[in-house]
Amino acid sequence: MPCWPWRQGWDAPWLGRPEAVLALLDAPTGLAGNMLLAALLDLGLPQAEIHGPLSALGLAGAYRLELEERRSGGLRGLHLEVLSLEPQPAHRLWGDLRSQLQAAPWPAPLQQRVLEVFGLLAAAEAAVHGHSPEQVHFHEVGALDALVDVVGVCAGLLHFGVEQLVCSPPPAGHGLVATAHGTLPLPAPAVLELARLRAIPLASAEGFPPGELTTPTGLALAACWATRFGHPPTHVPKRVGVGLGSRSLDRPNLLRLTLADHPWAGYAHLEHPAQLETVLVQQAQIDDATAEDLAFLAEELRQAGALEVFSQAIAMKKGRTAQLLTALLAPEQAERLRRVWWRHSTTLGLREHPQTRWVLPRRSRQLATPLGEVRLKQVQLPDGRWRSKPEHDDLAALARQHTLGIDQVRLVVQQALEAQPDANLPS
Structure with missing residues (x-):
């Protein structure tokens, strides 16, 4: 050419x-x-x-x-x-x-x-x-x-x-x-x-x-x-x-x-810089559901593909207390989650709007400790370091297995993490 x-x-x-x-x-x-x-x-x-x-x-x-x-x-x-x-x-x-x-x-x-x-x-x-x-x-x-x-x-x-x-x-x-x-x-x-x-x-x-x-x-x-x-x-x-x-x-x-x-x-010089992505926000104010029903709805939304579900206590007209339930989701999951809202909630309407967010690179790792293996959630910070957080379910399981306090298990995991510096390095 x-x-x-x-x-x-x-x-x-x-x-x-x-x-x-x-x-x-x-x-x-x-x-x-x-x-x-x-x-x-x-x-x-x-x-x-x-x-x-x-x-x-x-x-x-x-x-x-x-x-x-x-x-x-x-x-x-x-x-x-x-x-x-x-x-x-x-x-x-x-x-x-x-x-x-x-x-x-x-x-x-x-x-x-x-x-x-x-x-x-x-x-x-x-x-x-x-x-x-x-x-x-x-x-x-x-x-x-x-x-x-x-x-x-x-x-x-x-x-x-x-x-x-x-x-x-x-x-x-x-x-x-x-x-x-x-x-x-x-x-x-x-x-x-x-x-x-x-x-x-x-x-x-x-x-x-x-x-x-x-x-x-x-x-x-x-x-x-x-x-x-x-x-x-x-x-x-x-x-x-x-x-x-x-x-x-x-x-x-x-x-x-x-x-x-x-x-x-x-x-931008990092190997894995933060990424900009668009998510969809779905929200409804609910004042006529029990706490158990709201917990069930939140779990069904998560199972249907919501990235996160959370609630906030709010006050509505005539002093009625209510919950503002919010779900974050990928745009392509919108219709699937709408069906969950209509099936499992009493709301008559659903607010929906796109929102951008910055996401740091994440990964999962297995960490060997004297008490057993623990899954780690890891995120890469802008300066290149990796921050680790052990899965709480694994900490609880090891605490029951060894009859230890969960804080003791967490300390053992932290010591194991410090003893394996490569666990905090990019793969």
């Missing part, structure tokens, strides 16, 4: 960076590919990073980027328009475009991302038009501006080493839009299909004038890059890029792309 000048330094972000880059995409007035690319250019993306891969695709001289700093609602940002210079724009099937992308002399990460975005667009267009993805025409997923947007955005995010992207739910718009297939309702059918395929939440367009706010290309890019849609995690903003839309609204028409550090960024 030839070493194109625009490839220099591209592979580095994917071969191991000292810190994982967190990107936050705020899209209060919707998403479009040119807006996202403008935000990347506002962050300082060199245009060569866009032109290089497109030139390798055979598109040198086929387009021009018109980039201009403007104001929208009193706020500055960059506005980008992709102008076609092709006298006769090409028209081809998705299968032809896919072969062209697969043959492009690009770094593997760029090729994989671009193919994923266009593949998702083709699947959405095929679904709304009722035919196979192979029959989707070039003007639907491969128009020149879409190629520039998709290749440019993927190249830009790779250039900045983005490994996590959190996107706010974008409003899709309402009314009608003119397309190659005639006048279509909004949200655009392909936008709805993309949201359905990837379970993407769409914000309300209430209060916006009629018109398209989120385009299929913009949403497909977000769908393929975002680790989740929702509120941003705790972070330290480092750089902000602003991309402006073309329409005039009653508010700033923009999106903001923030490159940020999270509070654990300084520990």
Whole structure:
């Protein structure tokens, strides 16, 4: 493979960076590919990073980027328009475009991302038009501006080493839009299909004038890059890029792309750094169940897959005492646990919302002691040390077996742990 000048330094972000880059995409007035690319250019993306891969695709001289700093609602940002210079724009099937992308002399990460975005667009267009993805025409997923947007955005995010992207739910718009297939309702059918395929939440367009706010290309890019849609995690903003839309609204028409550090960024050198994950929180206030019934419900929730279940005493109206029961769970377990709530509790409703949490690396170990084996729960701290805690059930079993106090057993276990320093080292 030839070493194109625009490839220099591209592979580095994917071969191991000292810190994982967190990107936050705020899209209060919707998403479009040119807006996202403008935000990347506002962050300082060199245009060569866009032109290089497109030139390798055979598109040198086929387009021009018109980039201009403007104001929208009193706020500055960059506005980008992709102008076609092709006298006769090409028209081809998705299968032809896919072969062209697969043959492009690009770094593997760029090729994989671009193919994923266009593949998702083709699947959405095929679904709304009722035919196979192979029959989707070039003007639907491969128009020149879409190629520039998709290749440019993927190249830009790779250039900045983005490994996590959190996107706010974008409003899709309402009314009608003119397309190659005639006048279509909004949200655009392909936008709805993309949201359905990837379970993407769409914000309300209430209060916006009629018109398209989120385009299929913009949403497909977000769908393929975002680790989740929702509120941003705790972070330290480092750089902000602003991309402006073309329409005039009653508010700033923009999106903001923030490159940020999270509070654990300084520990990214560890072999097993803390991981950010999303859990679901389910809660109900219960004032008409016995303590035994609540204990049974909590245990059934744990058996059904809850990561944790806990309760808090609360006071409700008319002075009634009650319990606030909370379950933490993986999002894919939501429906299974809802069935447990409906089956074993008296609640008439269930609150449910996503929440992010940082999780330190954990493992289980067997520790040999003079009294017998004990299971250890171990967690790796940010400085690399491992902290150990013996399983209480094993301590209790040894206390009964040897007719000792549980505090005596715990002391023996601690001495055994100190005598085996490798038990606290990473495996």
